[in-house]
Amino acid sequence: MDRVKSLASAILRDWMLLLGLLLLATVFFMAATAPFFFPQPPDTMMGPPLQWPGQYPGAPLGTDGLGRNILAGLFYGAQISLLVGFASVTVAMVFGILVGAFAGYYGGWIDNLLMRVTELFQTIPQFMLAIVVVAVLGPSIQVIIFSLAVVSWPAIARLVRGEFMVLREKAYVQGCIVVGMSDRRIIFTQILPNAMSGVTVMSTIMIATAILMESALSFLGFGDPNVTTWGTMIGMGKNNLRDAWYIMTIPGIALLLTALALNLVGDGLNDYLNPRLRSQRGQ
Amino acid sequence: MSNTLLRIDDLHVSFRVGKTMIHPVRGISLHLDRGETLALVGESGCGKTTLARTILGLQAPSSGRIAYDGNDIAGLDRFGLKRFRPHIQCVFQDPFSSLNPRKRVEQLIREPLDIHQIGERSTRLKRAHEMMERVGLPTDWGRRFPHEFSGGQRQRIGIARALVMQPDLLICDEPVSALDVSIQAQIINLLWELKRDMGLSYLFISHDLMLVETFADRVAMMYQGEIVEIGPARQVWSNPQHEFTRRMIDAIPVPDVTRPPPPAFRIDAK
Amino acid sequence: MANPILQVENLQICVRKKPGVLILRGVSFHVNAGETLAIVGESGCGKSMTSLAIMGLLPDAVEKLSGTIRFKGRELPIADNRAMRKVRAAEIGMVFQEPMAALDPLYPVGKQVLEVIEEHEKLPREMAWARVIDLLTKVDLPNPETLAWSYPHKLSGGQLQRVVIAMALACNPDVLIADEPTTALDVTVQAQIMRLLKRLQRDTGVAIVLITHNLGLVAHTADRVMVMYAGNKAEEAPTRDLFLSPRHPYTRGLLDATPNPERASAQGGVLREIPGTVPSIADPMSGCRFAPRCGNASELCRARFPEPTIEGAHGYACHHPGTDARV
Ligand SMILES: Nc1ncnc2c1ncn2[C@@H]1O[C@H](COP(=O)(O)OP(=O)(O)OP(=O)(O)O)[C@@H](O)[C@H]1O
Ligand SMILES: Nc1ncnc2c1ncn2[C@@H]1O[C@H](COP(=O)(O)OP(=O)(O)O)[C@@H](O)[C@H]1O
Ligand code: SF4
Ligand SMILES: [Mg+2]
Ligand SMILES: [Mg+2]
Numbered sequence A: 001m002d003r004v005k006s007l008a009s010a011i012l013r014d015w016m017l018l019l020g021l022l023l024l025a026t027v028f029f030m031a032a033t034a035p036f037f038f039p040q041p042p043d044t045m046m047g048p049p050l051q052w053p054g055q056y057p058g059a060p061l062g063t064d065g066l067g068r069n070i071l072a073g074l075f076y077g078a079q080i081s082l083l084v085g086f087a088s089v090t091v092a093m094v095f096g097i098l099v100g101a102f103a104g105y106y107g108g109w110i111d112n113l114l115m116r117v118t119e120l121f122q123t124i125p126q127f128m129l130a131i132v133v134v135a136v137l138g139p140s141i142q143v144i145i146f147s148l149a150v151v152s153w154p155a156i157a158r159l160v161r162g163e164f165m166v167l168r169e170k171a172y173v174q175g176c177i178v179v180g181m182s183d184r185r186i187i188f189t190q191i192l193p194n195a196m197s198g199v200t201v202m203s204t205i206m207i208a209t210a211i212l213m214e215s216a217l218s219f220l221g222f223g224d225p226n227v228t229t230w231g232t233m234i235g236m237g238k239n240n241l242r243d244a245w246y247i248m249t250i251p252g253i254a255l256l257l258t259a260l261a262l263n264l265v266g267d268g269l270n271d272y273l274n275p276r277l278r279s280q281r282g283q
Numbered sequence B: 001m002s003n004t005l006l007r008i009d010d011l012h013v014s015f016r017v018g019k020t021m022i023h024p025v026r027g028i029s030l031h032l033d034r035g036e037t038l039a040l041v042g043e044s045g046c047g048k049t050t051l052a053r054t055i056l057g058l059q060a061p062s063s064g065r066i067a068y069d070g071n072d073i074a075g076l077d078r079f080g081l082k083r084f085r086p087h088i089q090c091v092f093q094d095p096f097s098s099l100n101p102r103k104r105v106e107q108l109i110r111e112p113l114d115i116h117q118i119g120e121r122s123t124r125l126k127r128a129h130e131m132m133e134r135v136g137l138p139t140d141w142g143r144r145f146p147h148e149f150s151g152g153q154r155q156r157i158g159i160a161r162a163l164v165m166q167p168d169l170l171i172c173d174e175p176v177s178a179l180d181v182s183i184q185a186q187i188i189n190l191l192w193e194l195k196r197d198m199g200l201s202y203l204f205i206s207h208d209l210m211l212v213e214t215f216a217d218r219v220a221m222m223y224q225g226e227i228v229e230i231g232p233a234r235q236v237w238s239n240p241q242h243e244f245t246r247r248m249i250d251a252i253p254v255p256d257v258t259r260p261p262p263p264a265f266r267i268d269a270k
Numbered sequence C: 001m002a003n004p005i006l007q008v009e010n011l012q013i014c015v016r017k018k019p020g021v022l023i024l025r026g027v028s029f030h031v032n033a034g035e036t037l038a039i040v041g042e043s044g045c046g047k048s049m050t051s052l053a054i055m056g057l058l059p060d061a062v063e064k065l066s067g068t069i070r071f072k073g074r075e076l077p078i079a080d081n082r083a084m085r086k087v088r089a090a091e092i093g094m095v096f097q098e099p100m101a102a103l104d105p106l107y108p109v110g111k112q113v114l115e116v117i118e119e120h121e122k123l124p125r126e127m128a129w130a131r132v133i134d135l136l137t138k139v140d141l142p143n144p145e146t147l148a149w150s151y152p153h154k155l156s157g158g159q160l161q162r163v164v165i166a167m168a169l170a171c172n173p174d175v176l177i178a179d180e181p182t183t184a185l186d187v188t189v190q191a192q193i194m195r196l197l198k199r200l201q202r203d204t205g206v207a208i209v210l211i212t213h214n215l216g217l218v219a220h221t222a223d224r225v226m227v228m229y230a231g232n233k234a235e236e237a238p239t240r241d242l243f244l245s246p247r248h249p250y251t252r253g254l255l256d257a258t259p260n261p262e263r264a265s266a267q268g269g270v271l272r273e274i275p276g277t278v279p280s281i282a283d284p285m286s287g288c289r290f291a292p293r294c295g296n297a298s299e300l301c302r303a304r305f306p307e308p309t310i311e312g313a314h315g316y317a318c319h320h321p322g323t324d325a326r327v
Helices: A002-037 A070-106 A108-123 A126-137 A141-167 A171-178 A183-219 A230-240 A246-280 B048-055 B078-082 B105-115 B121-134 B151-163 B181-198 B209-213 B233-238 B243-251 C047-055 C081-087 C109-120 C125-138 C157-169 C187-204 C215-221 C239-244 C249-257 C261-267 C299-303
Strands: B004-017 B020-033 B037-041 B063-068 B088-091 B169-173 B201-206 B218-223 B226-232 C004-015 C018-032 C036-040 C062-071 C092-095 C175-179 C207-211 C224-229 C232-238 C309-311 C314-316
Touching (some): A002 A070, A002 A246, A070 A246, A126 A141, A126 A183, A183 A246, A230 A246, B020 B048, B020 B201, B048 B201, B105 B121, B121 B151, B181 B201, B201 B209, B209 B218, B209 B233, B218 B233, B218 B243, B226 B233, B226 B243, B243 C187, C004 C047, C018 C036, C018 C207, C018 C232, C036 C215, C047 C062, C092 C157, C125 C157, C207 C215, C215 C239, C224 C249, C232 C239, C232 C249
Parallel strands (some): B037 B218, B169 B201, C036 C224, C092 C175
Antiparallel strands (some): C004 C018, C004 C062, C224 C232, C232 C314
């Protein structure tokens, strides 16, 4: 009985990772091929407005209130979502890793100082903070990426700090000090690679959060007015909620599936990275 | 060049744990001559590792002097110590956590040479391979990772890494405690040969008086942060002076059925 | 044969679904009532697997391929977890190397002993608790009434091991399996724990299976010794015989590798080592598995596995046994 269960759970786990990767690949495909399938920018009027999916041949998923092609919007929106998600988390990772690594490795007053600052960022609700940053600096893609990085780095910093505090006590790190290795070299070449698996998993899930937040910002009108994103599409759809709910629902589903894909990949990576790490650390 | 390689005078180490202070090392003085093996024996928690860490500069002393070849190294910072690093190296107890799991063996052994820029870049790998052979590891295992090795083999890797810079002093913190007797004998013999061939001095930390008696020159008995007895190994074993040493010897089961069990093993004894 | 209380016959254990990868390659031995049998050998030789098999605690990754384990003449249902729960503690107790792993950090130690008693016997609370205090007294713990309410992290390693021994003996088992019970302890504490075990054995008549790699402990506490190598029984003999005239080269190697100050001068200050390491369980070598490390090895050794030879109470599996006495 136990054997059947463990087999099933193994397949299920891999199956979910596979599904996540497939979904994610689809989003990447959409982003990469958008200009190829839809040479016109996504905000051009393509046909009559409020065509339901399947009604108008030029727009298989219908058109919105201004006659824009929803399918084209989805493809172009994928570009923005991926760009914002990956770029903001990359920036957050660089900063969070630096802060977490130094705080965790040195401890003492450096740790105190850096962690006070980190906590300061974490006391303000993430979304509020993002809105404030965008409101102050003005709505553009760069600012949105920056604002999402600002709200994401503290979690990474905390995770990295925790890993560093454990790893710096390991005998192999002590050994590196004894052979005379510099702190910088120990931090970046000896400890960081061993701390990365947790960060990788967390950042995958953070990309999903960043994508959701970007959409929420756009939905509320804090998005970059020059680009079409899934969030703006949802925002436009709210005027026609009663008679043309598909305008809102279709990008909503795309958003949901992307977030789901990233979470599945994150979970899968977690299961995959952990046992290997355990055997490498000599259990 | 004096004959005394390491001299420690009235060394104290203390930590703050929460609100209380603890003193794992309470006024230790000892010296180690060139080419000598000094064993430091005591029960767990008596401060052996703390003393080793302090000599290695991993822990700041609260007072006292540590003189290496006449230079005071107590409490020097990383930069001050860097000059002495190639001379004082160490081997750790746990063969599983003491090697970076993501580095290949030859990288691990070569690293110290890179850090101190010893030798030509091109010859460093060769030196690492020579060291591997010296400690009994086939050089074609150099591309493997530590987790592919057994405990005894990992200790050999650790020893090669420590000795590749040709230090004078090797501090061994229970290097064989985690190993089986047969493997323990291999490592002890290896250390003994290396010492003979390279003219090393050892500070050998152990909780096993019977083991060190067979190959240390002198033994220092440590009890609750102090050295309570120090002398030639043979003499400490056969004529212990301090109560603690006597109690420990009374509890050691000598693997010899022709002798009566040690006093601490007799059921009727109290 | 005096009175075998536990009999293991041709026990084979393999990695699950890989009958070719044998962890135990057909091990047979017995334990007599009231005696101490020591099992020695390097790590990875299958000592712990033997004891876990007897307790029905084999990890999921391995399975029993063949063999029987008899306790008081009837076969133990080691694959049936529910049936084995009745056997554990009540008939066969177990003590592990790491006492902390056997205890739950969230409960006072007395409660944990109580739980063992209540699982096996229906007793009024007060009587069961009185038993707990009695047990803690018997294992020489100071102030048992107060100590029973301490949490595990408040106790030292030696005290924890005493609690674990109290748990193992709570229901008066006939056999106690101790897997390296003192490896994590200081020598003085080790002596106290061994003395405690011997005294409890004298008072209750429990048979002890002592798994260890400390031959000094074996010399002074065991009645008989079984030496294991790479999943096989290499040699089995009364303790005195084994130390004075070991027949198997591996036994001899282990004895010679053990530091012994009384023989130090003869060794010239260096230990005699056994070269090489234990072969991997997946290594498909034929013949004697000790051959690559053995000084006596011949073509015969490499070709054919040595069948056991029995000479009275002394048994060994070797083509070219040593004959000279060891001094
Ligand atoms: N960084 C630290 N902070 C607080 N206490 C410490 C620290 N390092 C060691 N100690 C304490 O100092 C005492 C001596 O520790 P040390 O590690 O030197 O013992 P040891 O003799 O090497 O023992 P073992 O045989 O267990 O290795 C112990 O009580 C230990 O708990
Ligand atoms: N869960 C497991 N899966 C596969 N092999 C195992 C497992 N546990 C132990 N082994 C193998 O079984 C052999 C015997 O192990 P063990 O009984 O723990 O040895 P000992 O107690 O003598 O040190 C070893 O080669 C070990 O690698
Ligand atoms: S059978 Fe041969 S190889 Fe095996 S232990 Fe005996 S002599 Fe050595
Ligand atoms: Mg220590
Ligand atoms: Mg074991």
